[in-house]
Structures are given as C-alpha cells and as structure tokens.
Amino acid sequence: MTLRVVFMGTPDFSVPALSEIIGAGHEVAAAYSQPPRPAGRGMEPRKSPVQAAAEAAGIPVFSPKSLKDKSEQSAFQAHAADVAVVVAYGLLLPKAILEAPRLGCLNLHASALPRWRGAAPIQRAIMAGDTETAMTVMKMDEGLDTGPVCLAERVAISEQMTAGQLHDRLALLGGDLILRALAALERGTLTATPQPDSGVTYAAKIAKDEGRIDFSQHARVVARRVRGLSPHPGAWFEVPAGMKSERIKILSCIVANGAGIPGTVLDGALTVACGDGAIRILEVQRQGKRPMTTAEFLRGFALVAGTRLGCHQAPLALPEQPEAGQPQS
Numbered sequence: 001m002t003l004r005v006v007f008m009g010t011p012d013f014s015v016p017a018l019s020e021i022i023g024a025g026h027e028v029a030a031a032y033s034q035p036p037r038p039a040g041r042g043m044e045p046r047k048s049p050v051q052a053a054a055e056a057a058g059i060p061v062f063s064p065k066s067l068k069d070k071s072e073q074s075a076f077q078a079h080a081a082d083v084a085v086v087v088a089y090g091l092l093l094p095k096a097i098l099e100a101p102r103l104g105c106l107n108l109h110a111s112a113l114p115r116w117r118g119a120a121p122i123q124r125a126i127m128a129g130d131t132e133t134a135m136t137v138m139k140m141d142e143g144l145d146t147g148p149v150c151l152a153e154r155v156a157i158s159e160q161m162t163a164g165q166l167h168d169r170l171a172l173l174g175g176d177l178i179l180r181a182l183a184a185l186e187r188g189t190l191t192a193t194p195q196p197d198s199g200v201t202y203a204a205k206i207a208k209d210e211g212r213i214d215f216s217q218h219a220r221v222v223a224r225r226v227r228g229l230s231p232h233p234g235a236w237f238e239v240p241a242g243m244k245s246e247r248i249k250i251l252s253c254i255v256a257n258g259a260g261i262p263g264t265v266l267d268g269a270l271t272v273a274c275g276d277g278a279i280r281i282l283e284v285q286r287q288g289k290r291p292m293t294t295a296e297f298l299r300g301f302a303l304v305a306g307t308r309l310g311c312h313q314a315p316l317a318l319p320e321q322p323e324a325g326q327p328q329s
Helices: 012-023 049-056 070-077 121-127 163-187 219-228 294-300
Strands: 004-009 027-032 037-039 044-046 083-087 105-109 132-139 149-156 235-241 244-256 271-273 278-286 291-293
Touching (some): 004 012, 004 049, 012 027, 012 049, 012 083, 012 163, 027 049, 083 163, 105 163, 121 163, 121 219, 132 163, 149 163, 219 235, 219 244, 219 278, 278 294, 291 294
Parallel strands (some): 004 027, 004 083
Antiparallel strands (some): 037 044, 132 149, 235 244, 271 278, 278 291
C-alpha cells in the first residue's frame, strides 16, 4: 500500500525528504513551495529547490502567496491527499489545510522539540552551545511547532560542527525518518506524544545585525556564533580597505590562547582578542569572492598585529603572544 501525499517545502533542506518519498513509491499528488524569488546578479526569478526537484519528477507545483483564501483551500482539498508532509515550507497552515488530508499533516522539524521551536533551530542550537539536537516528526496543529511528536532521532553537535554541516546531516536523516513515519502511518501504528510544557525555547529568525561579531564577548561565544552562522548568512567583521571598510565573513575559527583589547589582531596567523580569550580565524570570505584560508587571505589583505577589527585607527603596539595551545605566562 502507498499513500497519496502532498509535499510542502521550499529550500534545499526539504529536497532529501521529497526524494525519499518519491523513491519509496508513494504517490505525490502535488508539491507546494514558495514562489520564485529574485536571485543572482541579474536578480532573475529563481525557482526554489523543491519546485525544481518536483518538476524534474513530473509533479505539479503550486506556489500560492497565502493559503488563507477559500479558493486556495478548496484547491488543496481537491488533491484528496492521505497525508501532507511539510518540511521548511515557510507558511503557517490554517486549520482548513491542516484538516484536509485524511490522515493529517506531518512536519519534519530540525530540533529536539520543544526546544527550539521556530524558524532557525539549527543556528540557534549551535549558537547556544547545545551538544546535541534532533530531527523530529511532528503531527501538526495550529500552533508554531507545538504538535505532538511521532518520531525523533538525536544527533550530536561536535565541537567544530557548523550550521551548514549540521543542516546537511539533519536533511539526510529527515529523509529516512519521514519514510519510517509514513510506513507506520500506513500500518496504523504511528503514535504521537504531546510535547512537555517544560523546556520550551524559540528559535527566532536570524536578524541581519546578528552577523556582526562582538569581540567583547567570551571567545567560546564568538566561536559558536561563527559556527552557527556558517556558511550562511555568515558572521562578519569590518576592516579598513582604502577609504572605506569591507565586511569579511568568518567561515571557521577555533578558540585560541591570547589576550588584548577585544577585536585586536594579536599575531600573523589572524588570532583575534576577545573579551575573554581569543579566536584564531581559519577560513574567511571577502565580499564577492570565494572562500579562502587565512593564509590565502593575508597574502592579499595585510592585517598586521595590533590592527583593530572594525576600527580605523593605527595598529596598536602589542607584546608577543603565545601560540594556540601553549600556556600563557
């Protein structure tokens, strides 16, 4: 037996789940995705990854700006779906949509619910210093990620894992998890457990100003912000470049030994003082350029010891700093 599915998702994170559902032989009656958005240098409308994948598989795609209209709700009901699978779709589903599929709506969410409900669970988990997260299948209700949990599989967050790496790990896991959920749904054995009232946190959408690095924070906090925003949208600092400053994204760094005025470059390896401790920057990206190692970056952009990142004054005279991993005197 197979299920008649409506798939609802937008970014590349959603594609593995769609691919697994198609590969397992379920009938995908329709895919819903956000409308094409301007992208690239020419700002031409670009289809979402889900729309592209669905069209390649011959699945009709619908891109309404809202599902609140009665006409859109009637069109959705006309698919006569057994179940809707929702993965990072980007629109809240009104009650009429939630109740349309015969067996309800299942949502794949990238956190150990009820921790990190909301838009940016992967980034928030890393930035908060969580050591693990989960991929969760939830039976949807009208709240924001408040529905009962059907399946969950935990994933460790390693010391150097970036949001991009965790994203990819969870996306692949989500494809496997949703197949397990659909199989149980077919058998009538899928159970759902209400989320506990304790431990609720919200993963707010990443704001633009959160990318700016505050070097006055502890080095571990700075490093977590870098990892949590890497590779997109990216944590960044500003350096002088002629008469204007330039934003530099940090893609990876490690906590290192060192001390000084926060934001001060301490050595020729781009170790930067923080409010407590220091970070050593390993990989960066200049505006409009490809990612590069710190060594490559410094060959074309000299940042000598004493330079204050985000500042325009002359470099400070600094004492020699110990190498990372060496004790300070």
